[in-house]
Amino acid sequence: MFIKLIFLALLAINLVASRSITMDGGRCSCYRTVSKITFHSRQVKTIEILPPSASCENVEIIVNLKNGRQLCLDPHEDKIKNIFRELINKKKI
Template identity: 45%
Template sequence: MNCRLVVAVFTVLLTALTITEGMSMRGLGMELRCRCIQTESQRIGRLIESVEIFPPSQHCKDTEIIATLKETGQEICLDPNAPWVKKTIERILANKKP
């Protein structure tokens, strides 16, 4: 009986540590998977308020480009291979250089 109790307590503690570690990683802004499931390739350039670029990482092999829309604040994943997205990113990067 004591052996089963020790195994049960160990399992509960291990589970609790795993859950809290995963939560703390997400709290630090670390995603454990890709953010973009679907991407938009149609032109929506005039609707975009801001753009965030996430390079490939150990959790996601793809470059992810997430645009926030002006009116709704909705976040949309953009297709990094779409020609208009490439031009938009080039313009953004060119404007950031001193």
């Protein structure tokens, strides 16, 4: 009985500790980003732009391609910023 209580206590401590680790910005979807677009716009299925949040401090641009590949674009790269600026301007017209 005593061993079971120790096991449950250790399990509870582990759960609390792992929760605090994941809430400090370590749950981003993009671990690696690319700075060049190596695909054609016809290959794009969806584009997700995720703003900074409590679980991830980075802006993330996730491109899902029709072939199932997923790429994360570097939101700080000037070429990528310009592409999104052009898309926003075209949307306004």
